[in-house]
Amino acid sequence: MSQIQQNALAQLLGLSADEAGAKEPETTLNLNLPLAPEPAETLPQFADYAIVGNSAAGIAAAEAIRKQDTEGTILMLSKEPYLAYGKPLISYLIEGKTDDAHLAYRDASFYERANITCAFGPECEVVALDADQHVLALANGVRVQYGKCLLAVGSTPFVPRSIKNWRNRENIHTFECLDDALAAWQDTVAATERAHAEGRKSRVIVVGGGLTGLKAAEALSHIADEAFVLTHGPRIMSKILDAQGSEQLIELLAERGVTVVTNTSVDEFLGEEGPCHEAKLTEGSTINFDVAIAAVGVRPAMGLAEQAGAEIGKGVVVDETLATTLADVYAAGDMTQVVNAFDGSKRPLALWTNAVRQGAIAGAQMAETPNAPVYGPDYAENIVDFFDISVMTCGVVNPPEGEGFQTIAYQGKDSYAMFVTKDDVLMGYVLVNHPERAGIYNALIAHHVNISELDPDMLGRAPRNLDFDAETRWNRLHESYPTALDRKGFAREVAALDAREEA
Amino acid sequence: MKRIYCLEDWCVNCRRCEVACKTAHSVSHDTVKAYLLEGQTAFSRIHVEGGAELSISVNCRHCDNPRCVEGCISGAMQKDPETGVVFCDQSRCVGCGTCVAMCPYGCVELHVLPGAPGKKGVAFKCDMCGDGKGSFGDPACVAACPSGALIYVDEEPKPEPEPLEEEATEEETAEKEVLA
Numbered sequence: 140m141s142q143i144q145q146n147a148l149a150q151l152l153g154l155s156a157d158e159a160g161a162k163e164p165e166t167t168l169n170l171n172l173p174l175a176p177e178p179a180e181t182l183p184q185f186a187d188y189a190i191v192g193n194s195a196a197g198i199a200a201a202e203a204i205r206k207q208d209t210e211g212t213i214l215m216l217s218k219e220p221y222l223a224y225g226k227p228l229i230s231y232l233i234e235g236k237t238d239d240a241h242l243a244y245r246d247a248s249f250y251e252r253a254n255i256t257c258a259f260g261p262e263c264e265v266v267a268l269d270a271d272q273h274v275l276a277l278a279n280g281v282r283v284q285y286g287k288c289l290l291a292v293g294s295t296p297f298v299p300r301s302i303k304n305w306r307n308r309e310n311i312h313t314f315e316c317l318d319d320a321l322a323a324w325q326d327t328v329a330a331t332e333r334a335h336a337e338g339r340k341s342r343v344i345v346v347g348g349g350l351t352g353l354k355a356a357e358a359l360s361h362i363a364d365e366a367f368v369l370t371h372g373p374r375i376m377s378k379i380l381d382a383q384g385s386e387q388l389i390e391l392l393a394e395r396g397v398t399v400v401t402n403t404s405v406d407e408f409l410g411e412e413g414p415c416h417e418a419k420l421t422e423g424s425t426i427n428f429d430v431a432i433a434a435v436g437v438r439p440a441m442g443l444a445e446q447a448g449a450e451i452g453k454g455v456v457v458d459e460t461l462a463t464t465l466a467d468v469y470a471a472g473d474m475t476q477v478v479n480a481f482d483g484s485k486r487p488l489a490l491w492t493n494a495v496r497q498g499a500i501a502g503a504q505m506a507e508t509p510n511a512p513v514y515g516p517d518y519a520e521n522i523v524d525f526f527d528i529s530v531m532t533c534g535v536v537n538p539p540e541g542e543g544f545q546t547i548a549y550q551g552k553d554s555y556a557m558f559v560t561k562d563d564v565l566m567g568y569v570l571v572n573h574p575e576r577a578g579i580y581n582a583l584i585a586h587h588v589n590i591s592e593l594d595p596d597m598l599g600r601a602p603r604n605l606d607f608d609a610e611t612r613w614n615r616l617h618e619s620y621p622t623a624l625d626r627k628g629f630a631r632e633v634a635a636l637d638a639r640e641e642a
Numbered sequence: 643m644k645r646i647y648c649l650e651d652w653c654v655n656c657r658r659c660e661v662a663c664k665t666a667h668s669v670s671h672d673t674v675k676a677y678l679l680e681g682q683t684a685f686s687r688i689h690v691e692g693g694a695e696l697s698i699s700v701n702c703r704h705c706d707n708p709r710c711v712e713g714c715i716s717g718a719m720q721k722d723p724e725t726g727v728v729f730c731d732q733s734r735c736v737g738c739g740t741c742v743a744m745c746p747y748g749c750v751e752l753h754v755l756p757g758a759p760g761k762k763g764v765a766f767k768c769d770m771c772g773d774g775k776g777s778f779g780d781p782a783c784v785a786a787c788p789s790g791a792l793i794y795v796d797e798e799p800k801p802e803p804e805p806l807e808e809e810a811t812e813e814e815t816a817e818k819e820v821l822a
Contacts, residue, residue: 618797
């Protein structure tokens with residue numbers, strides 16, 4: 140076990156106790172949340188397009204449908220009572236990097252302008268799908284017939300059975316949606332007040348070292364005196380970071396008040412029900428805490444599709460038009476199974492960007508847009524920030540051995556960059572605090588550019604548009620360039636006349 | 643829409659576009675004040691790459707399918723459906739940096755404004771010198787370019803999508819066959 144890991148564990152076990160905390164959290168959350176208007180008393184009995192889910196994929200689909208079909212009726216259904224909001228914003232809200240007035244993903248008049256009928260709230264949760272009859276059944280008993288249906292219900296938190304007694308405990312929260320975040324926030328504020336009244340520090344533990352867990356820890360560390368992240372593996376964000384990148388990030392997080400304890404998880408939350416303040420760790424010791432976040436992983440929310448008889452793999456199986464195996468039923472976002480562009484493996488790609496892209500394609504396909512785009516094999520582009528730390532990772536970051544992959548790493552004081560190449564083509568990268576013009580790397584990956592033909596130093600510094608050869612550069616930077624002009628900006632007709640005169 | 647293009651044959655690496663951009667996006671609209679007093683808040687959104695032999699000025703391409711907009715988790719980054727201008731509503735930006743990593747040309751930058759909560763950066767990019775909310779203005783970089791390297795011209799008109807073919811009636815099909 141490394142020194143950092145030992146120190147983190149010692150801190151968690153209270154072996155390096157220091158004086159009581161000084162953070163003074165605000166006591167009440169007085170928020171003006173972007174609540175959707177109450178759904179109409181009578182919902183339409185038929186909609187040309189029914190969109191189940193009101194987040195990234197659902198909104199993108201509705202926008203794409205409206206680009207093509209301004210007449211067809213659109214009904215959006217969601218069990219959450221809010222207008223669409225950026226799901227990843229929940230941690231930024233707690234931290235104060237955004238506020239309740241700026242949570243909404245689209246302006247207030249969006250649904251009205253796009254002529255979308257909204258049915259948002261727990262009573263509008265879609266509980267069954269009958270694909271043969273083209274009917275959706277809602278929690279309140281209403282049945283809606285549709286022409287085409289999009290399932291875009293995202294993913295749900297998943298806690299493995301190996302972690303015992305976490306369910307129905309008042310102070311153990313998940314961290315996926317706004318209600319989760321508000322509950323965790325409120326609870327942490329109250330717990331911190333109680334702890335301070337008792338003259339001790341408050342402590343939040345997060346079980347799970349993935350993106351969600353780390354964002355939760357970052358957010359709640361602004362309220363609680365101590366924030367710990369427990370992860371059973373040796374690395375954080377193990378699917379999208381390499382070992383060195385993970386270590387670099389753990390160090391940077393520690394300097395900012397989030398302590399990551401690796402190779403350690405919770406074995407059991409003690410007690411049976413009610414609040415829980417003690418947990419037994421996998422390595423045997425028992426620790427105290429005030430609030431816990433269960434963020435071990437997410438699973439695609441496939442229940443509806445599965446029950447309706449759609450083909451299911453690691454996610455809902457879709458074709459390149461994002462149609463499921465059920466007639467007139469499409470799926471987009473976290474819940475779909477995506478073919479990995481590098482190794483052909485199939486798994487969901489639970490990313491906001493991917494959900495928007497898939498939603499837009501599904502919407503265009505549903506509205507039968509001419510030359511509608513299609514969805515092919517894809518790969519992950521993860522961009523995340525913690526405090527003032529920037530982390531970007533893309534494509535292959537933990538290449539299998541013996542398949543011809545090469546890696547090159549650049550370690551700075553507070554930054555780290557690692558690139559994976561195969562046959563001189565960039566396949567992936569990890570960038571910690573190295574954001575400058577990083578999108579150019581993505582362009583190199585997407586266009587399979589042979590980097591041996593480019594400036595040999597280019598990976599060691601910020602990439603440039605000049606790194607591409609002249610022809611590629613012109614094509615990249617001159618989208619929709621007027622054909623009447625030549626590359627010097629002269630009118631082609633005049634240039635042709637001049638040439639003729641000279642001749 | 644009108645677009646700004648750089649013709650690298652004419653770019654002489656003078657970087658006046660950068661100066662003009664920073665000045666245009668300062669409060670004072672005065673170059674000296676923009677550099678000496680507004681260094682923390684006024685940023686150039688256009689950057690010249692290269693040196694004396696080869697240089698090129700690069701700013702936002704206002705793409706038809708902007709990946710920065712696709713990736714934006716807060717809805718701050720938008721493409722105006724009418725004008726086509728891609729712009730960032732900084733009041734909604736949370737500084738996650740997705741747009742920075744999504745832009746294939748490196749044309750979005752995060753800058754931390756003084757007093758930003760949690761040292762949060764916000765996205766800065768070319769706004770076509772309009773009102774910053776999707777309108778066009780008079781791009782200062784183009785006006786300042788002494789060599790004609792930066793041009794501001796109408797893009798090539800997009801071909802109209804072909805109308806959906808109605809299913810041909812039997813008569814029409816027969817007619818076509820006769821003609822053929």
